[in-house]
């Protein structure tokens with residue numbers, strides 16, 4: 001067994017030691033990090049930010065069922081961890097994820113995917129209460145683009161490539177691509193992208209509003225973690241309420257959505273943090289959040 005550091009860490013990060021065992025399974029020894037063993041992902045904590053790194057580089061991080069179960073497991077652990085307030089999902093410089101694992105899907109029949117609810121576990125990410133930031137470099141295709149779109153904020157490297165190429169495999173997007181892309185970029189562009197299967201650049205994605213920031217390749221992850229830390233420094237019940245309310249915009253009419261928002265706004269008046277935030281403003285001092 002030997003010990004190695006897995007990446008240069010950003011300012012304020014905890015140092016995470018990776019113990020690589022004889023069967024190549026990584027264990028993390030940082031106090032805030034998960035103690036769970038994973039094969040296809042890596043997990044670390046950077047202060048109050050939980051980081052999930054997709055780690056099947058030889059397959060361009062193709063999303064096998066196994067990998068996705070691990071992602072779900074790590075997301076749920078971070079969501080339950082009171083030391084974590086935001087989550088970042090990333091890949092490597094070549095690929096965020098090149099889509100669902102085509103080799104795994106190739107031999108599957110309709111009966112098999114239908115009876116086993118092949119993508120049934122995909123929706124778990126939508127139940128995570130804490131903000132999730134996608135830090136995307138390289139290919140984010142098919143399920144990879146859908147995974148990024150399932151996150152709350154996307155930061156992309158200037159060479160990132162997005163796309164929904166499923167049509168070229170004789171299928172269509174199956175993890176929300178036809179629904180989320182149209183909401184993000186409008187009907188005409190979503191139709192063009194999905195019906196032609198053409199890829200699009202990080203710069204196009206930013207222009208269309210799918211991506212919130214395009215950054216130099218080597219800055220994407222650090223900036224995503226920095227944003228996570230900024231969010232983690234605010235009052236967490238309000239952060240979660242804001243996320244919940246924004247996500248309702250996709251499901252409710254404008255009238256119902258504004259009604260839902262107002263109810264949540266009123267409910268936040270029960271928080272000590274509401275009193276603290278407003279008092280700090282009036283007294284011209286920094287607020288001290290207790291998340292209560």
Ligand SMILES: CCCCCCC[C@H](O)CC(=O)SCCNC(=O)CCNC(=O)[C@H](O)C(C)(C)COP(=O)([O-])OP(=O)([O-])OC[C@H]1O[C@@H](n2cnc3c(N)ncnc32)[C@H](O)[C@@H]1OP(=O)([O-])[O-]
Nearest residue numbers: 059060062063064065098099100101102142143173174175
């Ligand atoms: C359970 C969770 C699922 C949820 C999502 C389901 C619904 C979803 O909407 C359906 C899809 O995503 S459908 C998918 C939609 N996505 C697509 O259609 C994109 C498919 N990929 C590509 O078009 C090309 O690989 C790139 C253009 C990305 C790179 O080209 P390049 O630079 O010439 O590199 P390269 O030489 O080509 O690849 C290097 C190695 O990676 C391998 N590998 C790569 N992607 C894989 C995948 N998805 N699969 C498996 N393997 C994949 C590739 O075989 C090769 O391995 P090998 O052992 O050496 O043979």
